[in-house]
Amino acid sequence: MNQTGKHIFYPFTTLLILAFILISCEPLRTATPGMSFTQTNELTQATPLPPLDFFQSSNLNPLDTPRTYIEDPCMYLINRWNRLNARPGTVVMIIAFNEDILYDFDRIMAQLRGQGFRAITTQQFLTFMERNGKIPLRSVLLIQDNSHSAGEMKRFEEYWKLWKWPVVNGWVSDPGTSEELWRENVEMEYEGWVDHQAQGVIPGTVLSDDSSKTVISRELMGPLTAFAERYAKNPLAFIWPGGGFGQRPVEAARILGYQLGFTSNSRGPVMYNWVPLADEIDPKRAAYLPEGNIHDPLMTLPRYSQDQVLDAIDVVRVIGNQAAEFAKINKAAEFEYYDAVCKPIYGRMPTP
Numbered sequence: 001m002n003q004t005g006k007h008i009f010y011p012f013t014t015l016l017i018l019a020f021i022l023i024s025c026e027p028l029r030t031a032t033p034g035m036s037f038t039q040t041n042e043l044t045q046a047t048p049l050p051p052l053d054f055f056q057s058s059n060l061n062p063l064d065t066p067r068t069y070i071e072d073p074c075m076y077l078i079n080r081w082n083r084l085n086a087r088p089g090t091v092v093m094i095i096a097f098n099e100d101i102l103y104d105f106d107r108i109m110a111q112l113r114g115q116g117f118r119a120i121t122t123q124q125f126l127t128f129m130e131r132n133g134k135i136p137l138r139s140v141l142l143i144q145d146n147s148h149s150a151g152e153m154k155r156f157e158e159y160w161k162l163w164k165w166p167v168v169n170g171w172v173s174d175p176g177t178s179e180e181l182w183r184e185n186v187e188m189e190y191e192g193w194v195d196h197q198a199q200g201v202i203p204g205t206v207l208s209d210d211s212s213k214t215v216i217s218r219e220l221m222g223p224l225t226a227f228a229e230r231y232a233k234n235p236l237a238f239i240w241p242g243g244g245f246g247q248r249p250v251e252a253a254r255i256l257g258y259q260l261g262f263t264s265n266s267r268g269p270v271m272y273n274w275v276p277l278a279d280e281i282d283p284k285r286a287a288y289l290p291e292g293n294i295h296d297p298l299m300t301l302p303r304y305s306q307d308q309v310l311d312a313i314d315v316v317r318v319i320g321n322q323a324a325e326f327a328k329i330n331k332a333a334e335f336e337y338y339d340a341v342c343k344p345i346y347g348r349m350p351t352p
Contacts, residue, residue: 052077052337055274055326057319061285064267064276069297074342076273077334079132080327083351086132089324091269092125092139093117093316094262096303099146108309109159112140115313119165121195122236126259129298132272138320143168143239143262143303146199147177150184153194160193170199170239173226182230189231198223198235198258206244216249220256236260238299245289250299261299263291266308269316270301271323277302 052073056066070076079085095108118136120128125141127133144156144167156167171185188194200207201222205215220238227235238253243264253261265288267276275297278290291300304312338349 052334053330055271055323057268057322059315059319059322060268060276061278061282063278063280063282065278065292066274067277067292067297068273069275070273074338074346077338077342078346078350080272081331081334081349081351082132084134086128086134086272087137087324088327089271089320089322090128090132090135090137090139091271091316091320091323092120092128092135092141093269093309093312094141094301094303095143095306095309096262096264097142097144097306104306104310105155108306109165111310111313113163115317117313119159119163119167121166122168122197122260123195126236128272129260129270138317141168142166143170143197145170145239146203147172147174147181147185149181150188153188157188157193166193166195168195168197168237171196171223171227172199172203172241173201173223174203175201186230196227196231196235197237197239198227199239200241201226204242206242207240207246207249208244209246209248211246211249216252220249220253220258224256237262240264243287243289245291245294245300247294250294250296253299254296259298260301261296262301262303263289264305265289265291265300265302266304266312267302269319271320274323275301 054066054068060066068076070079080088093112097105115138116136117138117140119142120135120139122141124133124135125139128135128139142156142165144153148169150157153167153169156165159165160167169185169188185194185196189196198220200219202219205219207216207219219241223235223238227233234257236258237260238258239262240249245261245263250261265278267278267288270276277292277297277300278288279292280290282288294300335349343349
């Protein structure tokens with residue numbers, strides 16, 4: 001879990017850990033504290049309660065199915081209904097901007113603002129996805145792919161000055177980066193409106209399960225050193241270069257401390273414990289790599305491309321509204337589930 005407000009630099013022993021993971025044939029298994037769904041399901045067998053129902057949306061592509069990732073349903077309910085946390089129906093639209101940031105840029109920003117969206121940082125997004133930390137009901141995570149100069153990022157700076165909207169920059173930690181470009185980006189990071197996150201080391205490298213151990217190690221570990229030296233922080237997220245990912249790269253990224261991963265798959269918005277993914281290739285969207293079988297939704301998050309945003313804003317807003325209504329209708333059943341299954345372990349539902 002992330003240490004909010006603190007930067008933690010990973011020791012060089014991670015080199016040995018990564019090497020072990022990359023050569024191991026066994027899939028990575030991580031333990032999650034608290035009760036598992038299996039344990040709570042065993043308890044529900046002694047009660048007449050049905051299992052928890054989760055929100056589905058007809059506004060997603062039929063092959064894109066929302067996935068949960070919180071293993072303990074009791075902690076999910078505690079975080080979901082804590083009045084200090086994000087309200088049910090809080091939705092995040094993740095947007096990927098490519099090299100052509102001028103494409104309908106001002107119109108996109110005006111439409112987002114006009115429909116009640118507010119931009120957040122990677123840290124805010126992580127806290128929301130992990131613990132349902134409070135963010136605006138309609139949030140947007142703006143991600144500019146690849147390294148850019150201050151001049152190229154200027155249009156984002158305008159909206160920082162207007163609305164205090166930050167932008168995430170997928171920074172490529174290329175050893176050939178000029179000192180001038182480094183200096184400009186360090187200044188933007190220091191000023192607070194550019195939130196740099198990792199996007200590999202060598203431009204054009206696309207990771208997959210066919211990538212060598214050397215390439216995976218280089219692309220994932222290189223940013224850790226560069227970010228520590230230049231930005232005095234660890235990257236929280238890895239933006240998969242070219243949209244490529246795989247089981248081995250995802251597992252290695254987890255071992256190295258990355259807590260979020262962004263693909264180029266435009267499957268929909270995300271909510272707390274709710275990420276739309278697919279298990280198979282859709283012939284109509286053959287470029288979208290199936291990510292569901294990796295079983296790590298937070299490391300395979302979907303993003304809208306900039307040319308999809310204007311058509312998708314209404315859909316994102318509707319999904320958020322539907323999720324809020326679903327929560328309202330199911331609140332009594334979820335509290336009944338908590339009282340029967342969770343209360344004997346966690347005590348009464350902690351509401352401020």
